[in-house]
Amino acid sequence: xxxxxxxxxxxxxxxxxxxxxxxxxxxxxxxxxxxxxxxxxxxxxxxxxxxxxxxxxxxxxxxxxxxxxxxxxxxxxxxxxxxxxxxxxxxxxxxxxxxxxxxxxxxxxxxxxxxxxxxxxxxxxxxxxxxxxxxxxxxxxxxxxxxxxxxxxxxxxxxxxxxxxxxxxxxxxxxxxxxxxxxxxxxxxxxxxxxxxxxxxxxxxxxxxxxxxxxxxxxx
Numbered sequence: 292x293x294x295x296x297x298x299x300x301x302x303x304x305x306x307x308x309x310x311x312x313x314x315x316x317x318x319x320x321x322x323x324x325x326x327x328x329x330x331x332x333x334x335x336x337x338x339x340x341x342x343x344x345x346x347x348x349x350x351x352x353x354x355x356x357x358x359x360x361x362x363x364x365x366x367x368x369x370x371x372x373x374x375x376x377x378x379x380x381x382x383x384x385x386x387x388x389x390x391x392x393x394x395x396x397x398x399x400x401x402x403x404x405x406x407x408x409x410x411x412x413x414x415x416x417x418x419x420x421x422x423x424x425x426x427x428x429x430x431x432x433x434x435x436x437x438x439x440x441x442x443x444x445x446x447x448x449x450x451x452x453x454x455x456x457x458x459x460x461x462x463x464x465x466x467x468x469x470x471x472x473x474x475x476x477x478x479x480x481x482x483x484x485x486x487x488x489x490x491x492x493x494x495x496x497x498x499x500x501x502x503x504x505x506x507x508x509x510x511x
Contacts, residue, residue: 295323295332302335305350307359314363321363329371333360336398337382338389341371349392357401367407375412376479384422384430385477396429403437415475416440423449423494424477443473444487448503449494456491456503464510 292300294313298320301310314320324331328341336357338347350356361367371377380402389395403409411417419439422430423446431450441447444466447455459470466484474490476482482490488511495504 293326294320295325298332299325299335299346302332302356303338303346303348303350305352305356307352307356310356311359314359318363321360321365324371331365331369331379333357333365333367333369333379334371334382336360337379337386339382339386342382347386347388349386349388349394351392351394353389353392353394354397354401357398361401361405367402367405368412370412376417378407378412380407380418381411381421384418384427384434385425390427390429393429395427396433399430399433400437403433409434409437409439411475413475416443416446417475417477419446420475421477426497443475444470444491445474445494448491448500448507449498451498451500451503453500453503453506456506460510466510 294317298310298313301313320332322331330342335342335346336353338349367380368378380399383389383395383398383402389398408414409418416439419431419434422434435441435450441450441452441455444456444459459467461467466488471482471484471487474482474487488507492504492507492511495507
């Protein structure tokens with residue numbers, strides 16, 4: 292087993308002591324990547340793909356482990372294959388394991404406080420769109436508290452911004468073109484007006500934004 296694999300296993304096992312020893316002896320591990328899929332050690336804290344299924348775990352001391360990695364200059368916005376949707380933050384806000392462990396919000400805040408871009412590498416609001424789609428309330432709150440913009444019809448519908456939702460339509464009740472392009476669809480599908488409105492309605496319904504849901508029904 293390579294030093295990287297031992298370090299990754301220490302992370303998911305919550306073995307901070309072993310991790311600290313490894314990094315002290317081999318500081319290059321901080322920026323090393325899995326030869327299998329390119330994830331960094333901080334990606335293992337996020338406990339999401341492409342990390343191996345059996346390594347997607349969140350130990351009770353995950354925040355302490357993440358803090359140690361970041362303090363030793365682990366890159367909080369590291370991407371896999373130069374894809375902006377593959378940062379540790381995006382992986383974190385779409386992962387069930389830190390959510391189940393009750394640590395997702397605290398980890399999101401740590402990542403943001405350590406320099407992760409709250410609105411994503413393309414400045415398009417991608418992390419919040421992902422957290423809303425996966426319906427993780429602690430991640431959503433931490434992103435919004437950390438300065439995530441609520442500037443598209445879907446996020447506005449989920450978070451109760453009725454006036455912003457109304458501004459996405461013209462005087463005839465037609466969805467403005469910029470309202471479509473403003474939404475960073477998490478699975479990168481090409482959405483037209485009907486798909487955007489349907490997605491906004493689904494979000495409004497899930498987050499109990501009844502007034503917004505009624506408005507969207509009236510313009511559907």
